Amino acid sequence: MSGGRAGGAGVRSEPDGASDEPDGAAAVRREVRQWIAEHWDPGLSLAEWRALLADSGWACPSWPRAWCGRSLPGALGAVAAGELRRAVVPGPPEGLGMMLVAPVLLEHGSEGLKRRFIRATVTGQITWCQLFSEPGAGSDLAGIATRAERDGDEWLVTGQKVWSTGAATADFGLLLARSDPDVPKHLGLLLARSDPDVPKHRGITAFVLPMRQPGVLVRPLRQMNGHRSFNEVFFDAARVPDGHVIGEAGGGWTVARATLAHERRLAAFPAPPATAHGRAWREAIAERTAAAEPHKWYPQRAGRPDLAVPQAQALHRAADPVVRQEIARLIELAWSARWMAERAAAARAAGLPPGPEGSLGKLASSKIARQAARVHTLIAGASGMLAGPGSPLDGIIAEILVSVPGISIAGGTDEIQRNIIAERILGLPREPDISKDLPFRQVRAG
Numbered sequence: 386m387s388g389g390r391a392g393g394a395g396v397r398s399e400p401d402g403a404s405d406e407p408d409g410a411a412a413v414r415r416e417v418r419q420w421i422a423e424h425w426d427p428g429l430s431l432a433e434w435r436a437l438l439a440d441s442g443w444a445c446p447s448w449p450r451a452w453c454g455r456s457l458p459g460a461l462g463a464v465a466a467g468e469l470r471r472a473v474v475p476g477p478p479e480g481l482g483m484m485l486v487a488p489v490l491l492e493h494g495s496e497g498l499k500r501r502f503i504r505a506t507v508t509g510q511i512t513w514c515q516l517f518s519e520p521g522a523g524s525d526l527a528g529i530a531t532r533a534e535r536d537g538d539e540w541l542v543t544g545q546k547v548w549s550t551g552a553a554t555a556d557f558g559l560l561l562a563r564s565d566p567d568v569p570k571h572l573g574l575l576l577a578r579s580d581p582d583v584p585k586h587r588g589i590t591a592f593v594l595p596m597r598q599p600g601v602l603v604r605p606l607r608q609m610n611g612h613r614s615f616n617e618v619f620f621d622a623a624r625v626p627d628g629h630v631i632g633e634a635g636g637g638w639t640v641a642r643a644t645l646a647h648e649r650r651l652a653a654f655p656a657p658p659a660t661a662h663g664r665a666w667r668e669a670i671a672e673r674t675a676a677a678e679p680h681k682w683y684p685q686r687a688g689r690p691d692l693a694v695p696q697a698q699a700l701h702r703a704a705d706p707v708v709r710q711e712i713a714r715l716i717e718l719a720w721s722a723r724w725m726a727e728r729a730a731a732a733r734a735a736g737l738p739p740g741p742e743g744s745l746g747k748l749a750s751s752k753i754a755r756q757a758a759r760v761h762t763l764i765a766g767a768s769g770m771l772a773g774p775g776s777p778l779d780g781i782i783a784e785i786l787v788s789v790p791g792i793s794i795a796g797g798t799d800e801i802q803r804n805i806i807a808e809r810i811l812g813l814p815r816e817p818d819i820s821k822d823l824p825f826r827q828v829r830a831g
């Protein structure tokens with residue numbers, strides 16, 4: 386079986402496929418079905434099944450053949466992934482490792498890094514967190530001050546990250562650190578070896594940092610909605626092998642930009658199918674439950690527009706003209722965002738380059754969440770603030786109200802999305818950045 390055959394030109398879809406499927410879809414479907422028929426056994430352990438999947442290339446069909454893939458174009462990769470779902474077999478793990486870290490390693494990692502981490506990520510042997518944001522550097526990521534200093538064939542990392550989702554359980558972190566020792570004066574960290582000619586976007590290096598070591602301390606943060614998804618991560622001469630540098634030392638900004646582009650496409654965890662059964666599925670569901678723990682409030686963060694009409698009816702507010710008007714506004718926003726997402730998906734499937742939909746979609750999701758919170762407040766009134774037994778929807782409405790602000794911040798704030806839309810889509814003049822060409826030590830971070 387080869388992806389070359391699967392992608393053979395001119396093959397039209399089978400009758401059970403959608404009419405607008407790409408050339409080669411029918412052949413891919415046939416190959417995946419045949420492979421599953423020959424290999425799937427619900428009695429396998431998840432590790433055994435994932436190993437087969439990775440070695441066959443059907444785990445990540447659009448990735449290179451050498452790295453658990455089949456080098457298929459995106460549209461045919463989606464067809465293969467759809468076949469796995471249709472056959473109700475577990476796929477690769479969900480979340481950060483697959484959606485963000487592995488693609489970045491494929492683009493920028495050395496052969497050694499790919500060998501060490503790609504298959505282990507695809508088979509779910511290791512988990513990841515993202516170590517970018519710091520107390521003084523979020524939107525302005527180039528202002529990071531965590532330092533990495535060479536020490537023989539290792540790097541020593543010292544500093545602090547914050548907002549690091551899932552860091553309490555992750556095996557490895559995708560880390561950005563300032564490898565040029567030039568750091569801002571106002572932090573009192575100016576070092577003798579400072580190079581006054583290093584602008585802040587240079588001198589940053591991206592690393593794979595082993596989380597389970599004495600130099601790393603993870604402290605969970607309790608949020609205003611009661612959950613503990615975020616962590617502060619402190620590094621005190623944490624050790625990173627030289628081979629764990631992603632790309633070039635000092636070239637981490639390129640890796641950061643690639644990561645942020647993937648971050649805007651991070652998807653929610655889909656529910657496992659109701660017909661899932663067998664050992665591999667039991668283990669996959671347990672893995673998914675643990676991985677989804679930091680994200681279990683994310684539906685509330687999105688505002689739960691699905692609850693607006695049922696709540697208005699249940700609390701007899703559906704005839705109120707103001708409530709009706711605000712619900713209509715919410716539905717209008719949600720539908721326009723859905724159509725935009727579908728347009729973006731169609732463009733991707735057609736092989737077109739990413740358009741403005743990423744930032745527009747991110748901004749739209751913030752607007753929808755805020756409008757949904759407004760509607761829930763109108764419907765529930767002051768009781769919407771109550772949590773615990775007897776409160777509206779057992780505290781879900783209160784959780785929505787205190788979770789919605791997070792969506793305007795995560796993955797780039799609303800203001801940053803507006804800047805991107807203004808500059809890259811509307812072609813307006815760039816926001817002035819007085820620190821752009823300054824050496825980092827002259828930059829006031831935070």
Ligand SMILES: Cc1cc2nc3c(=O)[nH]c(=O)nc-3n(C[C@H](O)[C@H](O)[C@H](O)COP(=O)(O)OP(=O)(O)OC[C@H]3O[C@@H](n4cnc5c(N)ncnc54)[C@H](O)[C@@H]3O)c2cc1C
Pocket residue numbers: 514515516517518519520521522523524525547548549550551791792794795796797798799800801804816
């Ligand atoms: C749910 C969630 C999960 C997260 N997970 C992670 C994670 O796993 N790993 C990680 O590294 N980070 C994570 N983050 C952090 C997130 O990336 C940052 O919070 C975000 O980039 C904003 O940075 P900041 O909090 O430092 O705010 P700041 O950058 O300090 O912004 C403060 C305010 O100033 C505004 N602002 C800043 N710059 C501009 C500008 N140029 N123009 C106009 N307005 C501006 C912002 O919009 C904001 O309103 C997470 C955040 C959330 C909410």
